[in-house]
Amino acid sequence: MSAWSYILIAIYPVALVCAARAILRSRTPQGATAWTVALLSFPFVVVPLYVVFGRSKFNGYRIKRRLLDHRAREELARIEKIVSEEVPAPEGLAELAAAVMPSQQIGFTADNKVSLLVNAQSAYPSMLEEIERAKDYIFFQFYIFRCDATGRSFVDALVRKARAGVEVCFLYDEIGSKISKSFLRRMQDAGVRVGRFNTTKGPKNRFQVNFRNHRKILIVDGKVAFTGGLNIGDEYRGLDPKIGPWRDTHIRVEGSAVMAIQTSFAKDWYWSQGEMIQGRWKAHSPEGGNATVLALHTGPVDDFRTCLLAHVALINAAQTRLWIATPYLVLPDSLSDALSLAALRGVDVRLLVPSRSDNVLVEFASRVYEQELLTYGVRIFRYDGGFLHQKVMLIDSSLGVVGSVNLDYRSMFLNFELSVMCTDSIFVHEMGQMLGEDFSRSTELFAEHFKKVSFARRLLQRTADLFAPIL
Numbered sequence: 001m002s003a004w005s006y007i008l009i010a011i012y013p014v015a016l017v018c019a020a021r022a023i024l025r026s027r028t029p030q031g032a033t034a035w036t037v038a039l040l041s042f043p044f045v046v047v048p049l050y051v052v053f054g055r056s057k058f059n060g061y062r063i064k065r066r067l068l069d070h071r072a073r074e075e076l077a078r079i080e081k082i083v084s085e086e087v088p089a090p091e092g093l094a095e096l097a098a099a100v101m102p103s104q105q106i107g108f109t110a111d112n113k114v115s116l117l118v119n120a121q122s123a124y125p126s127m128l129e130e131i132e133r134a135k136d137y138i139f140f141q142f143y144i145f146r147c148d149a150t151g152r153s154f155v156d157a158l159v160r161k162a163r164a165g166v167e168v169c170f171l172y173d174e175i176g177s178k179i180s181k182s183f184l185r186r187m188q189d190a191g192v193r194v195g196r197f198n199t200t201k202g203p204k205n206r207f208q209v210n211f212r213n214h215r216k217i218l219i220v221d222g223k224v225a226f227t228g229g230l231n232i233g234d235e236y237r238g239l240d241p242k243i244g245p246w247r248d249t250h251i252r253v254e255g256s257a258v259m260a261i262q263t264s265f266a267k268d269w270y271w272s273q274g275e276m277i278q279g280r281w282k283a284h285s286p287e288g289g290n291a292t293v294l295a296l297h298t299g300p301v302d303d304f305r306t307c308l309l310a311h312v313a314l315i316n317a318a319q320t321r322l323w324i325a326t327p328y329l330v331l332p333d334s335l336s337d338a339l340s341l342a343a344l345r346g347v348d349v350r351l352l353v354p355s356r357s358d359n360v361l362v363e364f365a366s367r368v369y370e371q372e373l374l375t376y377g378v379r380i381f382r383y384d385g386g387f388l389h390q391k392v393m394l395i396d397s398s399l400g401v402v403g404s405v406n407l408d409y410r411s412m413f414l415n416f417e418l419s420v421m422c423t424d425s426i427f428v429h430e431m432g433q434m435l436g437e438d439f440s441r442s443t444e445l446f447a448e449h450f451k452k453v454s455f456a457r458r459l460l461q462r463t464a465d466l467f468a469p470i471l
Contacts, residue, residue, distance in 0.1 A: 143177070171268060197272055198271065
């Protein structure tokens with residue numbers, strides 16, 4: 001027998017074992033089917049891919065979080081005081097509260113102030129200004145941090161504050177960010193405490209790159225927090241000629257919701273560094289802060305599918321209007337069904353998506369969902385003003401959602417995410433105006449559009465959709 005014969009004999013049992021694991025552990029039947037077919041058809045290529053991308057639970061973080069709950073009992077007891085200040089879910093959002101409850105997070109609080117920041121041109125100056133005001137500490141966490149002029153401006157600001165005696169914790173995802181040694185050395189020499197999220201931490205997780213910490217967080221002195229869709233880099237200011245103008249949304253938060261966002265950071269920092277942050281755990285009530293807010297952090301360590309359940313609940317809550325902007329549209333069945341049902345019951349359902357995606361496979365798959373949703377009366381708009389990256393939802397005239405969550409399998413099941421949901425009437429009105437302007441810069445799709453698509457392209461789209469659960 002040739003060497004290839006021995007390799008073939010060896011690889012197929014491994015592929016069968018992987019296929020069995022996929023059937024037992026995949027999040028959806030579609031995912032199990034996709035992995036099984038691929039593993040048995042192309043074992044040489046797909047077995048290594050399954051080892052890297054096939055896991056659906058981040059067990060290392062789950063174990064570490066239990067240690068966090070045990071070792072940091074004193075800090076968590078302070079957080080409990082914030083929990084005691086929770087208010088009942090606003091009218092019409094009982095289903096959302098029920099979806100969030102098993103995750104044992106801080107629920108709705110009513111003493112918040114939320115400001116909308118449209119694009120990096122608004123968000124970055126506001127963030128840098130708040131960094132300069134820091135007196136005690138800065139918690140800084142981003143999925144992508146670029147070592148370019150924009151990244152340098154933030155490093156400069158963080159280094160200045162660290163040298164002035166402010167505690168600075170800088171946390172980044174090692175898969176999303178490739179930070180140069182010179183940037184890291186400069187921060188560490190100034191006293192900045194740098195941590196990687198470390199999804200590959202531990203011998204069992206060495207090939208684990210499927211889980212990403214997709215959160216974008218800046219917290220200053222426990223009083224102000226920023227979050228949303230923006231990472232840190234020149235491209236987010238529209239300075240990358242290959243990408244062009246960048247459309248994104250961020251928010252500034254004050255009040256008890258900052259404690260919920262800080263709890264998310266504390267858990268991630270503990271996983272990275274093995275220690276609790278020493279931050280302010282008493283909520284700051286801003287002047288004029290009367291917005292009811294829920295800050296929800298989700299991820300693959302959740303005992304329930306909190307991110308998915310919360311978004312189904314949000315869609316179900318819509319009575320008159322549901323406007324959503326997302327850069328990626330690769331929908332689990334429950335989300336697709338919820339959107340279709342909302343349109344059928346007369347809700348003005350609009351989806352805003354990019355004209356062109358930065359991921360070809362995702363772009364092909366998303367066209368399948370666009371075509372299907374159109375048949376149910378969902379209106380779909382492709383944004384023509386640049387690359388659309390914002391992740392926002394507007395429900396009726398009562399609730400606005402801004403965060404890091406995309407409408408895809410990865411955000412729902414694999415990524416660590418953060419969403420802020422706000423009922424403030426002024427904030428919701430501003431979101432409506434913002435999205436109205438976005439729709440005016442977009443092209444609406446109709447069913448006739450898909451009739452012009454070639455057979456070859458339709459075949460590619462359907463093929464890409466087969467792999468939607470593992471994208």
